[in-house]
Amino acid sequence: VTGAGKSYFIREVTGNSEVEVSDDLHSCTSKVQPYSFKYEGAKITLVDTPGFNDTNRSDTEVLQEIVDWTSEAYRKDQLLTGIIYLHPITHTRMEGSALKNLRMLQSLCGQEVLGNVFLTTTQWSNVNPAEAELRENRLLNQEFWGGLIEKGATLERFRGTRESGFELINKLMSKTPKPLDIQDQIVRQNMTLPETNAGKCVNEELIAQEKKFKGQLKSLEKQLREAIKAGDGEMNQILVAEQARALEKLENAAAEQKLLQGLHTAKMEEREAEKKERQGDIKKGDRRVIAVAIKDIAFGAHMTSVFTSYKARGRLIFDIHNREEFESDTFEITINHEPNMPPDIRVCADTSKRKETLKGMFDEGIGHINYIILDGVHYWCRHGTPIGVGGQEFLIFSKGQF
Ligand SMILES: Nc1nc2c(ncn2[C@@H]2O[C@H](COP(=O)(O)OP(=O)(O)OP(=O)(O)O)[C@@H](O)[C@H]2O)c(=O)[nH]1
Ligand SMILES: [Mg+2]
Incomplete structure (x- = not known):
């Protein structure tokens, strides 16, 4: 109080x-x-x-x-x-x-x-x-x-x-x-203020006030008409002043209701935006690929005649058209190589232009597959040609059924 x-x-x-x-x-x-x-x-x-x-x-x-x-x-x-x-x-x-x-x-x-x-x-x-x-x-x-x-x-x-x-x-x-x-x-x-019990309490109060002031205005109008008819100037003045006060209170109550409703709308919009962002993230997540610079692969690729996997560095790319993402931080990945796949599975990377440096792991031909496992998900190397960004070339590993 x-x-x-x-x-x-x-x-x-x-x-x-x-x-x-x-x-x-x-x-x-x-x-x-x-x-x-x-x-x-x-x-x-x-x-x-x-x-x-x-x-x-x-x-x-x-x-x-x-x-x-x-x-x-x-x-x-x-x-x-x-x-x-x-x-x-x-x-x-x-x-x-x-x-x-x-x-x-x-x-x-x-x-x-x-x-x-x-x-x-x-x-x-x-x-x-x-x-x-x-x-x-x-x-x-x-x-x-x-x-x-x-x-x-x-x-x-x-x-x-x-x-x-x-x-x-x-x-x-x-x-x-x-x-x-x-x-x-x-x-x-995670309620909005007007959704809470306290918010509802304020709102009910405002509705009651609105009703009360509307009622007052109606009765004042009637009294005013009578005062005019009776030619009572003094009464007329008092009533007009009272009318103005009631009107102001009514307007205040309406403005407050609007404020309360505004808080609700603002919060709902915020929630909607968050939801969209989350959905966007999920979609982004589905689209995400791992880009590995060919220069980082080159050395290991030579070794795959000896090993079936080796470590390199790659980066997560959400949008293949976003060039900045190719600049983002790299992290260690393991590139796996399976040379003995059934013959209907083709090698993913067409590295024909780079035969010299990518010999071995990314050899062209039937029955070769290169992949990275990240968070338990397989990313397969399936881009035909390496993509060039900022003077570097990258191989792209992406999700989905091979
Ligand atoms: N004698 C006496 N005076 C009191 C007591 N409590 C409050 N007062 C007086 O009442 C007046 C209001 O007190 P506040 O403490 O400012 O009241 P409040 O509840 O904080 O009011 P708001 O902050 O405006 O909501 C002041 O002049 C106080 O001195 C009391 O227990 N005894
Ligand atoms: Mg106080």
Whole structure:
């Protein structure tokens, strides 16, 4: 909850004066920020977050900020031990925004993690104790915190002091760290933000807002018509101003929906591009050949009257027309030679022009075959003539049935 005292809590507990606490009604923390400190020999990290219903930013932006940080942490195998949800006891009622925050909390965490969630009231010193307790009791209603507490969350109080903060931290330290639903959905299930439960929650809220503001505009229009008919100039002005406000809110909700949808589209396009790239790689993989410079073969070729294989250096070529690939790094290959193949298999390399240097292994004639085995795949030498690139000549070994 924005302004509940998240940053205040962290500043008290860590003793870090750099934690920015707001001094007015405007939202203060805009980035997710971890603060670490030593406590009884353990390193503890408290993570400050912006709150929803931020006065400067939309819920979608705040959610994106939280999602970015939590997914990064999850990728680094850093799990959260607990969540301290702060709610100011100064709030007299459970407003719509507070209910929305609870839904967000639930959709971000998921059921499994509720056992590690502390529903905590703050700012007790700002309210008369009897009244504060009354409010706390009201928070226990089924539709507020009651439901979450039934599912494992705990009711806590932060009294504004360091000790009180440490009490909460002590309680949390015995908990087992668990992944949040949002982390699992974004990282492991590779969902787009609007596909996650938290994203859906924001979207539903926006749809509800849109409906509400449209309704408001309709009723304002009707009232305005009546005011005009009655010649009530003052009322007319008030209504026009109200109409403008409702219209602005409607436009904001629509813009945010668009932003959310944009995040989805962007991610889908990214995925599509990745898929295409993968498919391209597979195709490339099918087409790949091994090119061996004839100068590298020459010496060994002479030896094949003695050996059936010898080592040379070759390079992987994905696109036979890509001249740069002929410059790529070479690696050691073994060229095998089988001179006793059945007579219907022809020798692959027509090295007639190079008889002198490639005598032996690449001899022309019936019953000779030259091949390389790479990653368990046979690459046969089947190009009629060596191909010349950049003043060098290469023999090409390619996959497929011989
Ligand atoms: N007395 C008292 N004041 C508090 C307490 N917690 C917060 N405050 C005051 O409430 C105001 C808001 O506190 P912040 O810590 O900035 O609130 P926040 O939750 O970080 O708010 P955002 O970053 O804007 O989401 C500040 O003026 C704090 O001094 C508390 O436990 N006791
Ligand atoms: Mg803050």
